[in-house]
Amino acid sequence: MHTSNGKDKPIWIAENTGVFTLASARQFFRKKRQKNWINTMNWQKAVPFKMRFLVWRALRDRVPTDAKVSKMGIPIQTACPCCNFQTLESVDPLFSTGKFASDVWRTVVCPFGIACFNMPFKQVMINWWKSDNSNPVQTFLARCLPIIATWEIWKARCSSKYDKVKPNVNRTLNLISFSMAQLVNHMFQKINVEHRWDIVGVSMCGGGGSVRNSSASALSYGLKWCIANGFTHIKAKSDSKLLVNCVNGVNVGPWRIAKEVQELNYAMRQVNVSLSHCFRESNQVADKLASLSHNFSETKEYQNFAALPAEVKGLLNTDRWSLPVFRISNKKKHNITFKPHRSYVHSDS
Structure with a gap:
């Protein structure tokens, strides 16, 4: 458009205001399809x-x-x-x-x-x-x-x-x-x-850890119990590296345990708490208790060794005696194989 002062002024016809915008250009050049339900x-x-x-x-x-x-x-x-x-x-x-x-x-x-x-x-x-x-x-x-x-x-x-x-x-x-x-x-x-x-109508299942009492909930409960009983210097360990990194601020916590992570951070600010990662083999007592938790519908505390389940007593004695624990796993089999043709093999000579 030619103005009275002799200068040309660009007008973008795809926009009512005459001003160019990326949104209007996109709508002008791209055919809008119907929404897929x-x-x-x-x-x-x-x-x-x-x-x-x-x-x-x-x-x-x-x-x-x-x-x-x-x-x-x-x-x-x-x-x-x-x-x-x-x-x-x-x-x-x-x-x-x-x-x-x-x-x-x-x-x-x-x-x-x-x-x-x-x-x-x-x-x-x-x-x-x-x-x-x-x-x-x-x-x-x-x-x-x-x-x-x-x-x-x-x-x-x-x-x-x-x-x-x-x-x-x-x-x-x-x-x-x-x-x-x-x-x-x-x-x-x-x-x-x-x-x-x-x-x-389906019964609960606890395989290696209860759904209702996850690692985050169990750790939060343990810290609250220690604080309520007057402990001020607490050294906690968990075999969940993801949970440890989330609580320590290394990783952003997933939405599933966001509430538990907030409670843990609040509890750790009240007293001196050191949280570190350990392998499952060094935490077998807690791991076994978690696997047995689906048998109970309410929180259960054990105040002495005699009250522990029989499956846990042997693991606790092994931990007391500092006996080593080994992880046994089967070697994974790779079912995908690739054999290159001779035409793919090149030689520098």
């Missing part, structure tokens, strides 16, 4: 990004299952790690139609009455997200719960495939319920949801 339901902001991203990949068959890896020319000879089927795993058997996934979904959908048996994974997620719920809490659960369940099924698959840990339905259900309880308590603060799955 599945993508909208998939990207729930309350759920951690890693869980949402896994579901996004699974819906597009972009998860590195054995079937996908074999298409890249990498030979794989393995059965489904969760179901032991002598076929290469794929998205649908892994996340919906397989035995392990079906057992998980059967319990999860029990309170909702959503049809998801013998269906493709994408249809399972659509049935969850299309469920009609007038209750806002139930709507929130129906949108977030399938994403978290898919993540925990994937974790069980990876643990079975790479760490040789046998999949356990009860353990997976407890992890799902723990994550959902954290989300509900955070989004609806007036609701207090317990971190256990037996609210829908």
Whole structure:
């Protein structure tokens, strides 16, 4: 546009004000597509990004299952790690139609009455997200719960495939319920949801540590007990390096234990506390007590050696006598092999 003073003035016609903006340029040159309803339901902001991203990949068959890896020319000879089927795993058997996934979904959908048996994974997620719920809490659960369940099924698959840990339905259900309880308590603060799955009819499970009494909760309880009994110089150890780094400020704590980390930091400011990491072998007494905690519905304290469970007495005596403890593990087998062709081998001569 030519002005009266003889100077040219640029006008950006895509904006009513005539001023250039990146947003208006983007809308002008890029054809706006209609919103994808599945993508909208998939990207729930309350759920951690890693869980949402896994579901996004699974819906597009972009998860590195054995079937996908074999298409890249990498030979794989393995059965489904969760179901032991002598076929290469794929998205649908892994996340919906397989035995392990079906057992998980059967319990999860029990309170909702959503049809998801013998269906493709994408249809399972659509049935969850299309469920009609007038209750806002139930709507929130129906949108977030399938994403978290898919993540925990994937974790069980990876643990079975790479760490040789046998999949356990009860353990997976407890992890799902723990994550959902954290989300509900955070989004609806007036609701207090317990971190256990037996609210829908499944017994609790404590494998190597209780879901309700995690390492962070146990450490927080121990520090509070020491402070209440007049101890001012406390030396604490934990076999969870993640927890130690979070409390000491080395790492940012995950949202699951954010409340416990805050309580630990507050307790450590009251007295002189030194928190360090130790291996599980040097902490077998506490580790065994944690594995037995699922037998009790309330806090239990042992004031003398005679009151301890029989399984713990032997470990405590081993600790008293300073006997060494060894970690025994099987060497991992690598099922993926690559043999280069002769054309790929070069020589300088």
